[in-house]
Amino acid sequence: MAVTRSALAVMLGAILVASPLAAQNATGIVTGRVVDSASRQPLSAVSVRVVGTTNGALTRVDGSFTIALVGAGTNQVRASRIGFSAQTRTVNVQAGGTVTVEIAMAPQAAVLSDIVVTGYGTQRRESITGSVTTVNTEEANVGVITNANQLLQGRVAGVQITTNNGEPGGGAQVRVRGGTSIQASNDPLYVVDGVPLQNESTVAGAATPGVNRALNRNPLNSINPNDIESMTVLKDASATAIYGSRGANGVVLIQTKRGSRGSSALDYDTYVAASNPARKLNFLTGDQYRTFVQSQVAAGNLPASQLALNGTANTDWEQALTHTGYASSQNVAFSGGSQQTHYRSSLNYFDQKGVVISNGLKRYQGRLNAQHAALDGRLNLDLNLTASRVNNNYLAMENGGGFTGGVFTNMAIFNPTLPVQVLDSATNTFKYFEMGGGSQSVRNPVALANQITDRAPENRVLGNITGTLLLFTGLTAQTTLGTDYTNSVRQTYVPRVSPLGAEFNGLARQAERSLQNLNFQQLVTATPKIGNRQELEVVGGYEYSQFENSGFEVISQGFITDAFQFNNLGAGTQASSPAPVSYIQQSKLVSFFSRANYGFGDKYFLTGVIRRDGSSRLADGHKWSVFPAVSASWRLSNEEFMRGNQFSTLAVRAGWGRQGNQAVQPYATQLLLKTDAGAKYPFGNGVTTGLSAVQVQNPDLRWETSEQTNVGLDWGLKNDRFTGVIDMYQKTTKDLLLTVPVPQPAVVSQQIQNIGSVRNRGFEASMDARILEQGSRTLSSGLVLSVDRNSVLNLGDAPFIITGGVFGQGQSGRFSQRLIPGQPIGTFWGAKFLRVDTKGQQVFSCVAKSAGCVAGETFAPTGDDEMVIGNANPKFSVGFRSNGSMNKFDASWLWRGEFGRDVFNNTALVYSTKGNAKSSRNFLESALADPIGIAEPAIYSSRWLENGRFVRLQNVTVGYTFALPASLGGGRNTRIYLSGDNLLLFTPYSGYDPEVFVDAGIATRGIDYLTYPRARTITTGAHIQF
Template sequence: MKRLLFSLLAVAFGMTQALAQGRSVTGKVTDDKGAPLSGVTVTVVGRDTRALTDNSGNFSIQVAEGARSLRFTYVGFELADEALSGRSTVNVSLKPANAGLEEVVVVGYTTQKRKEATGSIASVKGAAIANLPVQSFEASLAGRAAGVQITVPNGVLNNAPVFRVRGTNSINLSSQPLIVIDGVPSFQGDVSQNSAANNPLASINPNDIESIDILKDASAAAIYGSRAANGVVMITTKRGKSGAAKVTYDVTVGQTEAFRLWDVLNAEQYMTIKNEGLANAGITNQKFNPTQDASGRTIDTRWIDYVYRRGFQQTHTLSVTGGNESTKYYMSAGYTDQEGMLKANEFNRKNIRMNIDHSANKYVTLGANFNFSNEFNRAPNTGSLPGQAFSTAGIGRIPLVTAPNVAPYNNDGSFNVNSAGLIGVMNNQTGQVGFYNPIPIIELNRFTSENNRINSNVYLQVKPVSWLTLKSLYGVDYLNTDNNSFFTPVHGDGFPRGSATSTLAKYRRWVWTNTANFEKKFGDDHSVNLLVGNEQQRTLSEGFGLNRQDISDPNYTDIQGGWLTPNPAGLFRGENYFLSNFAQLRYDFRKKYFLGANARRDEYSAFGPGNKQGDFWGVSAAWDISREGFWEKIGADKVFSSFKFRGSYGTVGNIAGIGDFVSLSLYGSGLYGALGTLAFSQAGNTNLKWETSTKTDIGVAFGILNERVQFDVTYYNNNIDGLILGVPQAPSRGIPGNSINDNVGSMYNRGFEVTVNATPIRTNNFSWTTNLNLTTNDNEVTSLVPGGAQEFVTGTSGLEVANITRVGFPIGSIYVVKTDGVNPANGRRIFVNRAGQRIQYTHVLPAGQTSRWTFLDGSTAPAVSGAEAVIFGRSTPKYFGGWDNTFRYRNFDLNVLMTYQGGFYVYNGTKAGLRDQRFWNNSTEVMTRWQKAGDVTDIPRVVFGDNVSNGSAFAQSQNVEKGDFLKLRNLTFGYTLPSKLVQKAKLNGVRAYVSGQNLAILTEYTGPDPEVSANGNGNSNQGVDRNSVANARTVLFGLRIDF
């Protein structure tokens, strides 16, 4: 009956349509495996007519006269246009879109279908990271791919994120992966020589990126041999697509601001605490007093307001892409101007990219990539970059340390500064109430680092026969960095003389790659692909500059002005050269059994004779069990729509960050007065060679429900040997730098990666796609110097030790002196030394007591120092990942990305500073200090001058906190204007969106942001928050217009 009714309706419907015009076309829509797809939208191209497929995938649609093709759209699948050509039955098979398994991945010098890949490769589409409020693309990778850990260590614009693939894989060299942009390894790290962070990866406009492929295991990465131990990140920029020129304009405007800042004492609280401290210390000739401002109000300064701001930002990208069968082009111009949440922090990039490909004839293809970019970075001394943590001029620290009962300006409007170069004390009767007044140093000091960079390559590809492709690629990467700093003589670090430093650093690299790729199918069963290649890479670097001190006139603001002293600055010169041969073999049998092998031999100039050459390799295999005959027989195909096992093993190297002349023992020149000197300056090691990482990778990937849910579970094990360590020498040996490099250490990183891609809901109007990834990391240092120290500590800015790397423990473990609260009887901090003794400290000796350190019974105890520190826990996450969700409802889309890290501790050194009992301002928790016998609190009795009880003199356990966090990293809500409306405006598409970055954090961490690192990218000193500026919160409004 139902069927009859349906037919009748269909007939009635059809008749009316038939009366109007045209004919009926029917057909069936299936997926690539032949399973029917229901709810697919079928439209007649150019008309309003549309239909949906039923539960069996069947459809029927009325087609007008003159209609030429049908369009099939379905969430999660690629759009398909099918020409009618007079047919009345059109059956279509749709390809899954972005579904992972059909993707192409870049595997070094070639590409491969993801389905056939035997190595472990994570991919991120360029679209996912476009138009986000970051400076360089990798800052957006957090949470987007298993195995990839991104930590943005502070809120300074364009600081280089901590980028780790499968854990920290080196101790002394870099643990950053190799980043290859269109075949040319890029310069990495912070290339600035002053406070303005300058990550050269920001040269690439994220909107120009087509895809990012991260080679994680040995089999995939071995093609980059000696540089592959930390993984290899292949960046592919957008290339032209044939068709009429397509113009796209992307614009975002937004604002950024700080959040979760510390609560510090106000003026009244400050005076209460400090005067109480003076009284407790028995100091009678000092006092903290209020001061009235010009209008008679008591000064109560919120210093944070003078340092932070709401920063504005805008980004524009205009691109045009198109071409015909033989010539294709992609051109874009980008402009971004971003203000940081900190005053005087700016990032500006202008870039132009042109990518062109041309097929001259059947045999010859050639092309070029060209990218010019100019990046201008400006920042104050933020105190947040590595080495700056204790800077007294760090403007992240100033609002925390400066007394709130003094003002930035005197009542006459002048800067509140004194003749000793410090902020003035106003009515306070004490020598000092802060370090610097932030206003003049923000306004008058200047630190900039500007890049001019050309990153280009040309290639020629010849295909003399169908199975052979010869390719020659020549690429250059020329990076010139101008660094300028100016310290005003008025106040701050430059007081009273002023100084200026300007340096120019030039980095020039060329790469020439020649490959031959043989690809042949033998019979129906055997596919073979063999790539052989030769590559050379030469890098020259040099720098020079000037440091001038003692300004002649306060009007000068540049190095070109009048100064009394000239001194050289930023002098360096280096060169290195790689000569490499490599091969890659891929074989599969009926797309069922896959084998792969990669090998690379590198020769590198930095090593001594006999050690220049290294061999690296990886082998892999995969088994697509779903293609086995028995798979269907046992009915497994009804559960699993795909099922593949994968495994690999191999050895790759690491060399990143090693000096160009590290193998040589050297004497360097200097001065003794007016005379030249020559002194032993470098203890080289001719036996030095690559660090090697032996990687095992075992994985299984399967899909269920027609690939609607896909799983990938991988176990990885990186055993790293021959770690190059600066073997610490007893300082009494007097070796320059107190260390000598040697291949001595070993370490492992092990863990699991789990990725789930799913489309839980998919209807015509609403869809939800989700990606959940989790990576676990088990890191342990297994050996250091044989016969030598089995541990070493790593400092923060050379002043404080809170990390130790010890055999048997994870790298850079948090290392502090244990404390056990505050003695309720007398308000003294109780320390626990290594012997387990509880020892209390008083900063001022009471009468009759002979030592500041006593046991709880009052008897004299041995002093406690940093030497009593013990390991507290990991400083790097034991697990991390992300959860990325995209919802679409009609024309609305919503993307929610959450990232998380867990299983690690942060040494909150900022808190130690905020409880310090010198003149420093304190956090409001200090109001709960011990005041009388019986008080139970974690804040000791305040004694003015006490820098020991709260953790300034050495790191203490009460300042260690769990760092686990879940961040709402990114939320984007978009609306695509209806095409009717858009077409009226002669446009092809318009999407408007709002996007928020770092909107919320779920964490028990009491500081602003557990995702900070006062030591930036350091391997063995992560997990330290020392006056670091937290990540900003940014909200954008964006528009994308397709012309």
């Protein structure tokens, strides 16, 4: 890191030396107004800049602008906005004076060339040869947005985002062009202001009695969505190859907002929101349950003693666990600067209470962006710093745990004739009603939620400092030092007063996890002038990343009081199993890369990329690999033979590239040992306890590699009022990183090896239309369509891999999915359900050789009877959005949908069983109409696969913009709005929501088991500019 310290010293020294050397020329002010030339209505969000400088401003809602520190003399001022022709005016500025100018812009003219953020730089949109999509984050940031991933939902073709559940701050599966790895990570790389973000689980601690391993938090929870200027998704290999192995699953570039030179602004955003569960599962009411038990006793299916187990209550346990959740956000941002220095700082407080009792999330976040120009603009220094604290308050035992599982499991089965609380005659106070003790007892779910503490405060610092020096015309050097540091603590306590905690006399746990990523980048960019019709940019760079993951976990039990909770583990009288654990993992990634962009005549563009990565995680002799890519585009609309054609934009693109994936744990190639009381070795005249292997070395472990080919078409009509993009791709991944069984006898039972291959093919299309643009009256719409087909090509010597564990009582050892060559990842495998016979027994299809098979039918299917019964992947997904404004009003909406997919309703499988009543347990109301008898067990089959198609009204927002009067502070621009999230859901699926993810094994998809319910949310807020 000596080079890092030296570079930092050079950059800081440059700041101190350069500031007094900056030229102090006489300046004046340019002010004015921009209007629509047709309607004479003011135009907001127009970029007005002094030609030849970076000095400029955006127009306000009334079309006005002010640019300070404009050099004295003759200047040109240029106004530009997408959908309007750019206009330039000449102004004469006197030292200390002010010049006023009005600029009229004609609509429906040539569209402004977008500058798009790409890997390690920017490009004109016209010159991009890969598959790249940029999201309008201001348009997308509506409703309750807790993390930046939500800004992409339904707005980017080829990007599928499935949140784990409705829990505040819950994680999400983000897939760019489908998942192509089976066991390694399929998550994209997030890059924030040039610094790669860690996308590992930050949750500390594994499962303990009463508290399970929490689902991963979203890696973007610590970033305030209000701070985001733009999000760009790099999808194909030619666009992502510059990031090498880290870009194998796509790249999401996040650029944060910055201040403007010569102007200052204060922005305040606030909103409050109320939420309720969007759907219910509906279990039997107390009256329904009593009637059912009575009927079964009368029919001789239940003993008469079962009647005595029922109470007189009518408890809706689903309702008892849920309530109206709320969220509030307060955000303030201040920006400004001089000719040499500009900055933007922000503070955010976000508080969300979930729709299930006793859980939520709080975020405290601050951010600073600062830029300084020195040496007459030859040296630019950038500082980006984010610090956040996120307090996660988990729902205790949310994801199962033990024989009867967690809060939601007990919600499903707790007898509805019994009360939540009862009066304790001894103390004359209310206490939670419990059915009994023991590790297999049903437990009061409200008590579980309220009595068990499980919280995880998380601190994160993300930042970088960048120095860019213009060595001479056409050649710049850039140095970046960045870090991403996260510290998470897990604090849990199961009290003595709870039936579960009573078994341990109280159980406490403290766990901590720290993740650190240090990143150093050195870039050199050359843009030589090689003629009026040619353009060339060459980037060369070096990148060094160092990763560290460390932590510990300590558990204690046997407390004499609940007063200490997890704050005094030494007060426990005995240590709990497992024993205390501490660990540290370190790894490094070193890269050399280069990219060349060439353009000729604004018609022909060629990009070539090569990157060489070295990873310490892989075996000697396989640590280094080269990842090349090449792509080209031809803008036919700029050809002479296309002049006068109806296409204002028409371009074809093609690209190919190779990518890698090294997403295995550090030391995955090495021999790892552990202390083992059962490992006995003869030593001298006795036997000594020693070590045993937990992992054997694999000297051949190498990169998982992918090759992707992409062809695309960009088009635009009527001066690009209607635009669209079409892409087709094929991505093949080989040398998959898989854990496979080791032939026995051997020291261990399994090992990570490079085995198998997977292929993805897909089609993407998007269209945007500026339907109406007449001053303050506007209407625009966008449509995205994604089609992805996945197929496992081979698994080495394995004919298949089982996955997708089935949850619930009586389902141990059952699996719902298989990875099979020729079938997609997410293939459901099981028996084919035929019908329920007159005796209430389920009938399944079978093969003749299967035991018990008669005329192709059986009551007890065997493994021979199982087959492919479904596919969790959608055939296609769509997103449709619209935005409009009229005078001071604006409105927007977003619809999303997925079609042609199956969902395994594991909840219905387990809780449609009437036999639950034999143990005084509840079941789903829908089972009353089911002809299955009370003696029939829950059998996994195609019967429990449901059509998972859906159309969701993701968001509707209506706003009103006005200027505050001077008596109220003179706000420059104020917008109030009302927004609704998840208002409508059209689906045949009977569970909480068809968009689900339950971690049930490697590469699982489309499994639903008692997930946290999604909420329907109403939000009202305001945005005030000063």
